[in-house]
Structure formats: structure tokens, C-alpha cells
Amino acid sequence: MRNAAIAFDTMTASAIALATDAGLTGFAFDSIGRYGKGALLRERFFPRLLGAPSDALLDDEGFIDPPALARVAMTNEKSGGHGERSGAIGLIEAAAWDLRAKQQQLPLWASLADYYRTVGAGASISVYASCGHFRTDDVLTDEVRRAIGAGYRCVKIKAAGDMTSDAKRLERAAAALDPQAQWAVDLNGALARERAAQWFDAVAPFKLAWIEEPAPPLDFELLELYAEMAPVPLATGENLFSYDDARNLLRYGDLHRDRDFLQFDPLLSYGVAEYVRILELYADWPRRQFMPHAGHLFAAHCVAGLNLGMAEAAPDATLPYGGYWDGVHIDAGRLKIPEVPGVGFEAKANLFAVLENT
Amino acid sequence: MRNAAIAFDTMTASAIALATDAGLTGFAFDSIGRYGKGALLRERFFPRLLGAPSDALLDDEGFIDPPALARVAMTNEKSGGHGERSGAIGLIEAAAWDLRAKQQQLPLWASLADYYRTVGAGASISVYASCGHFRTDDVLTDEVRRAIGAGYRCVKIKAAGDMTSDAKRLERAAAALDPQAQWAVDLNGALARERAAQWFDAVAPFKLAWIEEPAPPLDFELLELYAEMAPVPLATGENLFSYDDARNLLRYGDLHRDRDFLQFDPLLSYGVAEYVRILELYADWPRRQFMPHAGHLFAAHCVAGLNLGMAEAAPDATLPYGGYWDGVHIDAGRLKIPEVPGVGFEAKANLFAVLENT
Numbered sequence: 001m002r003n004a005a006i007a008f009d010t011m012t013a014s015a016i017a018l019a020t021d022a023g024l025t026g027f028a029f030d031s032i033g034r035y036g037k038g039a040l041l042r043e044r045f046f047p048r049l050l051g052a053p054s055d056a057l058l059d060d061e062g063f064i065d066p067p068a069l070a071r072v073a074m075t076n077e078k079s080g081g082h083g084e085r086s087g088a089i090g091l092i093e094a095a096a097w098d099l100r101a102k103q104q105q106l107p108l109w110a111s112l113a114d115y116y117r118t119v120g121a122g123a124s125i126s127v128y129a130s131c132g133h134f135r136t137d138d139v140l141t142d143e144v145r146r147a148i149g150a151g152y153r154c155v156k157i158k159a160a161g162d163m164t165s166d167a168k169r170l171e172r173a174a175a176a177l178d179p180q181a182q183w184a185v186d187l188n189g190a191l192a193r194e195r196a197a198q199w200f201d202a203v204a205p206f207k208l209a210w211i212e213e214p215a216p217p218l219d220f221e222l223l224e225l226y227a228e229m230a231p232v233p234l235a236t237g238e239n240l241f242s243y244d245d246a247r248n249l250l251r252y253g254d255l256h257r258d259r260d261f262l263q264f265d266p267l268l269s270y271g272v273a274e275y276v277r278i279l280e281l282y283a284d285w286p287r288r289q290f291m292p293h294a295g296h297l298f299a300a301h302c303v304a305g306l307n308l309g310m311a312e313a314a315p316d317a318t319l320p321y322g323g324y325w326d327g328v329h330i331d332a333g334r335l336k337i338p339e340v341p342g343v344g345f346e347a348k349a350n351l352f353a354v355l356e357n358t
Numbered sequence: 359m360r361n362a363a364i365a366f367d368t369m370t371a372s373a374i375a376l377a378t379d380a381g382l383t384g385f386a387f388d389s390i391g392r393y394g395k396g397a398l399l400r401e402r403f404f405p406r407l408l409g410a411p412s413d414a415l416l417d418d419e420g421f422i423d424p425p426a427l428a429r430v431a432m433t434n435e436k437s438g439g440h441g442e443r444s445g446a447i448g449l450i451e452a453a454a455w456d457l458r459a460k461q462q463q464l465p466l467w468a469s470l471a472d473y474y475r476t477v478g479a480g481a482s483i484s485v486y487a488s489c490g491h492f493r494t495d496d497v498l499t500d501e502v503r504r505a506i507g508a509g510y511r512c513v514k515i516k517a518a519g520d521m522t523s524d525a526k527r528l529e530r531a532a533a534a535l536d537p538q539a540q541w542a543v544d545l546n547g548a549l550a551r552e553r554a555a556q557w558f559d560a561v562a563p564f565k566l567a568w569i570e571e572p573a574p575p576l577d578f579e580l581l582e583l584y585a586e587m588a589p590v591p592l593a594t595g596e597n598l599f600s601y602d603d604a605r606n607l608l609r610y611g612d613l614h615r616d617r618d619f620l621q622f623d624p625l626l627s628y629g630v631a632e633y634v635r636i637l638e639l640y641a642d643w644p645r646r647q648f649m650p651h652a653g654h655l656f657a658a659h660c661v662a663g664l665n666l667g668m669a670e671a672a673p674d675a676t677l678p679y680g681g682y683w684d685g686v687h688i689d690a691g692r693l694k695i696p697e698v699p700g701v702g703f704e705a706k707a708n709l710f711a712v713l714e715n716t
Binding site for chain 1: 363364365366368370391392393394395396397398400401402405434435436437438439440441442443444546547574575576577578579597598599600602603605606609610626
């Protein structure tokens with residue numbers, strides 16, 4: 001399985017279990033993109049947590065305080081350079097959020113909404129299906145049809161930034177879509193400057209809901225140009241892993257606040273506390289413009305608990321990292337998060353089997 | 359031991375040994391700042407190297423080709439987010455450089471000069487001493503005197519960005535310095551905007567050679583302001599770990615090409631090939647403005663082989679990561695790299711003992 005830039009077949013994942021003496025366990029499972037965090041966690045971050053006095057990690061009510069864990073884990077870290085470290089910290093904070101919500105006997109989204117006093121939080125969220133990766137055997141049409149059949153109303157497919165090869169994929173996807181469905185295209189940074197004008201013209205008739213990551217993630221100058229040229233909304237940010245980088249996107253990317261979408265991924269970016277700092281930085285952007293990258297069950301709770309626009313789903317529920325909680329159905333592009341404490345890993349059997357066995 | 363932002367006492371380091379069937383071994387030893395790269399190396403990067411056909415890693419003459427190793431190790435990596443990954447790749451490339459130079463029976467600097475056809479490369483380089491970290495017992499005066507006594511003519515001390523506490527340190531260092539010596543101050547990103555005007559005024563009489571990292575590494579807007587305000591050269595870049603970030607510094611930091619210094623660290627930033635791409639990006643900056651951060655013996659070879667301005671030294675040669683090769687003396691701020699193949703880890707006994715035993 002590939003996108004325009006990379007293949008995924010040798011990726012691993014990190015998971016964390018954070019157990020209390022009282023018998024509760026908070027879990028976290030990696031988002032997608034950066035992996036191999038084991039030594040970072042064991043050599044840099046866990047020792048700081050284990051060395052901290054417990055009251056430094058708890059709030060006034062005695063619940064675990066996830067942002068405090070992220071802060072303690074970051075003690076003595078040099079600033080700048082946000083890559084793998086941001087994902088290791090995000091994972092620690094996420095396990096603490098699962099644990100905190102379980103201590104409070106709340107679904108995570110309600111715990112988040114309480115912590116951050118979110119206006120408009122609720123269990124029902126919009127989701128979209130991420131399909132159409134490049135495979136040896138192109139199963140695009142079938143994949144898109146199955147996503148629509150499963151209840152999704154917004155589908156994203158991968159493109160390569162080359163009209164000759166993209167045209168077929170776009171037409172095939174368009175033919176497989178319900179006329180009411182929305183769809184988007186993900187370039188994974190692969191649109192070359194010299195082809196951009198022609199490419200934007202060629203995709204204009206498809207009325208895409210958004211064009212994702214047309215420029216490499218840190219090339220804000222090229223993004224600024226594309227934001228000017230694009231006939232439809234742009235989306236970007238899944239490879240910006242910090243407040244610092246999100247601020248540079250805001251300063252230099254020249255995105256449009258009522259049109260474009262932001263896809264920072266809390267799990268890969270130091271966690272929810274950093275994500276909320278980013279939301280505050282973008283205070284004059286509507287919350288609906290935020291659509292966290294990947295992140296799976298955890299990201300769905302962030303969308304619900306922080307009142308964001310939409311969550312991204314890998315639609316194949318037979319995979320541990322695909323679909324949602326067992327028995328939860330997508331209805332007209334929306335789902336309702338079930339009433340289970342925490343993230344609810346326990347309520348998705350194939351994923352929980354992975355967590356239990358590690 | 360501390361700087362303005364962090365303590366160093368729990369840092370670990372990664373080292374790599376790359377052995378050929380012919381009995382040669384290339385070594386690399388971490389630069390300072392980011393650590394715990396073990397899982398990244400073992401899970402992501404080594405398998406790609408071990409899976410590559412050997413001719414993909416060799417040049418036409420059959421020598422190992424270090425930039426090819428970096429490229430192969432980066433296969434299927436997502437773009438953006440340059441933190442720990444950049445250091446793991448830098449370490450792999452550095453071990454390959456040590457091996458290549460040994461295959462060629464050249465000191466590394468000569469191998470680099472040959473590979474990149476450097477004009478003005480040579481074994482003799484300028485070095486400066488990095489002193490005056492914050493310690494429980496402030497040994498600043500003694501440290502500076504010992505560095506001057508050891509032959510250094512340029513000394514850098516740490517400052518905190520607060521004039522009340524910095525004033526004493528600056529006066530103490532000034533008193534310990536030879537009147538002919540140059541010195542600089544490192545803020546490690548700790549100068550707050552509201553104190554900056556007063557701080558710059560207060561240090562102006564000291565005629566510093568440079569003021570290092572006044573702003574956090576990715577806050578180019580604040581750096582731009584400081585570059586305007588500063589009475590003497592600025593230096594920055596040790597926490598920008600990629601071409602992408604170096605380009606954003608160039609685009610947005612507004613540094614002065616004939617005044618300010620750039621401290622990108624090849625070992626933390628994907629290696630020499632990426633560093634040379636950065637040099638090409640800054641083609642209209644004189645090479646003397648480049649002073650790589652830390653990096654120790656490896657960085658000294660980069661300074662010699664790429665004709666850069668100055669190398670940074672931790673002056674205490676009794677430490678594995680301090681001083682230079684055994685028997686090499688600093689004379690009026692310069693040293694001559696000895697005629698040993700490769701980096702010459704074997705010619706610094708206390709460091710080589712660490713490498714041999716790991």
C-alpha cells in the first residue's frame with residue numbers, strides 16, 4: 001500500500017499501557033507516520049515520569065492530569081526539531097487521557113470537554129473515509145463503493161500530482177461515488193510547482209471538498225502560492241508536529257481561515273494540551289476547519305470533545321486500525337461514540353487483542 | 359551541568375560501528391542534544407540498509423558511498439518533522455564517512471574535500487571553546503582561564519537572558535580573558551522579547567564575537583526582530599535539523615550574510631550530504647559564517663573538508679567528548695588535524711575506549 005511518496009508495509013507501531021495500583025489501565029496506540037519510538041520512550045521519557053513525585057502528575061481531585069505528564073516527560077528537552085519526540089510524548093499523554101477518563105467513568109470526549117470547557121461538544125461527530133492508496137492491484141472503485149456502502153458521505157483518495165496518471169483515478173472514483181457524496185484528494189506533498197497550474201485546472205470540474213497537502217509540509221512559500229491558485233479548499237498540517245510549526249504555517253502559509261482545513265494530529269504532536277494551544281493560536285478560525293490526521297479512536301474523541309470538524313477513518317473495520325468501535329455504524333457520514341469509559345479500546349475487539357498481547 | 363533551558367545529566371548517546379568483511383570499521387558517535395535513537399536505528403533504518411543490494415551503497419570505485427546510505431535509510435519516510443530521525447540518519451552517514459575515508463586511507467577531511475571538490479580545504483582549522491555552563495558550583499573563571507591556557511582564543515559562555523544574573527557572569531568571564539581573546543554568549547533561546555532591548559544594550563560594551571540563539575529555534579519572526587536589534591553578530595541553527603528548516607531560516611529569519619553565523623550540525627541533521635545542500639542554498643554566504651554545533655571530531659573534519667569558519671570544542675580533553683586527538687595542541691585558536699585515516703577516533707584513547715566497549 002502506497003501514497004504518492006511512500007510505502008507503508010514495514011511500519012511498526014508503539015503502544016503504551018499505564019496501569020494504576022487500583023487496577024485501571026490507560027492505553028494509547030500510535031497514529032500513523034512516524035514509528036520506532038521505543039528507545040525514546042524508555043531512555044528519555046519514562047524515567048522522568050517514574051522519577052516524578054506522584055502529586056506532580058495528579059490534579060486537585062486526585063485524577064491523573066495528562067498535560068502534567070507531558071510537561072514532566074519534556075523536562076530537560078532542547079527546544080525545536082519536532083519529529084519523533086512529539087509522537088512519543090503524544091502517546092504518553094494519550095494513555096493518561098484514557099486513564100483519566102476511566103477514573104472519571106466518562107467517555108474520553110466528555111472528559112476532554114470538561115477539562116477544556118468546550119462549547120458544543122457532543123458524542124456525535126462527522127467522519128470521512130481515507131481510501132484509494134496506491135496498490136499493485138488497483139482496487140479503488142471497490143474501496144470507494146464499500147466506504148459509501150458503509151455509510152460514509154465523504155471519501156478521500158490518494159493522487160500523485162501528475163494529471164496523466166491521476167485522471168484515471170479521479171474519474172474512476174467519481175464514477176463510484178454517490179452523487180450526494182463529497183470527496184477529496186491527497187497529494188502527500190507531491191505536486192510540483194511547474195505542473196501545478198495545469199493540475200489545478202484539470203481537477204476543478206471534480207468539485208473536490210479539499211485538496212490535501214499539495215506542497216511539502218515545511219515549504220510554506222510554495223503552499224502560499226498553491227493557496228492562491230487552488231480552485232477549492234486546501235488541507236494541510238499532518239506533518240507539522242508542534243505549536244512552533246503550526247505557528248509558522250499561520251504566519252507564512254497564507255491559508256484562508258473560512259475555507260482551508262488544518263490536519264494537525266494530536267497523537268503525533270505532543271498531545272491534546274499542545275493541540276489546544278494551537279487551537280488558541282488559531283482562535284479566529286472556526287473549529288470546523290480542524291480535521292485531525294489519522295489517530296483513529298483517540299482522534300474521534302478529540303473531534304467530539306473539542307468540537308472539531310471531522311475525523312479521518314480507515315474504513316475497513318476488519319483491521320485493528322480501521323473502522324470504529326464494534327457495533328457502531330456510520331450513518332450519512334456521522335457516528336455516535338458509544339458510552340464506554342475512556343477511548344473505548346476495549347470495545348473494538350481486534351484492536352484490543354493487539355493491546356492486550358503487547 | 360545546565361544551559362539556560364535544560365540540564366544534561368541524564369543524557370545518553372548512540373554510537374554506530376559499521377564493519378566490512380575486509381576488516382575495516384567505520385565509527386560514529388552522537389552529537390549533543392537529541393538522544394535515545396536506538397529503536398529508530400534498529401526498527402526503521404538498519405533494516406533498509408541490510409535489505410539493500412550492496413552495489414546500491416558503493417560508488418563506481420567500490421568505496422562505500424555515505425550519501426547513498428542516507429538515501430537508502432530514508433526510503434519510505436514521510437517528509438517533514440525533523441527531530442530525532444535526522445540525528446539517526448546523520449549517525450549512519452557519519453559511520454559510512456569514517457569507513458570510506460579509511461578505505462581511501464585518507465583523513466576524513468581530505469575524503470570530504472575530494473567528494474565535494476572543496477576549494478580551500480586543509481588540515482588546519484579554527485576552533486572555539488564552549489565553556490561556562492551553569493553548575494551548582496560556578497567554576498566559570500577557572501574554566502575560561504583553562505581554555506585560554508590550552509590555546510583557545512575564542513570562548514563561548516552560557517547566559518540566561520536576564521541581565522541581573524548574566525551581568526556577574528559576563529564580568530567574571532571578561533576578567534578571566536586574555537585581552538586579545540574573543541568571546542561569545544549563548545542564550546539557548548532564553549531571551550524574552552520584553553527584556554531584549556535592555557539586554558542588548560547592557561552587553562554592547564563587552565564587544566562579543568557573537569550572541570548565540572537569542573530566540574527559540576523555530577521562532578523566525580522573533581529572530582528577525584533580534585537580528586535588527588543586535589549590536590553584534592548573531593549565531594543560530596543548532597536546533598534546525600534539515601534543509602527544510604534551514605530554508606525557512608533563510609526565507610524568514612532575515613539574518614545578515616556578512617555578519618551572522620550558522621550553526622547547523624551535520625550529525626544531527628541527516629549528515630554531510632544534507633549539509634552540503636544547505637551550503638548550496640546559502641551559496642551567497644561566505645563559508646566562514648558556518649560554524650557547526652558540537653559534533654566533536656567529526657565536526658572538526660567537516661570544518662576542514664568543507665572550508666567552514668570554526669569548530670566548537672568542549673575544551674576538557676580528559677572527557678571522551680572533550681578536546682581533540684591525543685597529542686594535538688591548540689595554538690592561537692587553531693589546530694592541525696592529524697594524519698590518521700578516517701575521523702581518527704582511534705587516536706583519542708578515552709573516546710575510543712567507549713566505542714570499543716559498546
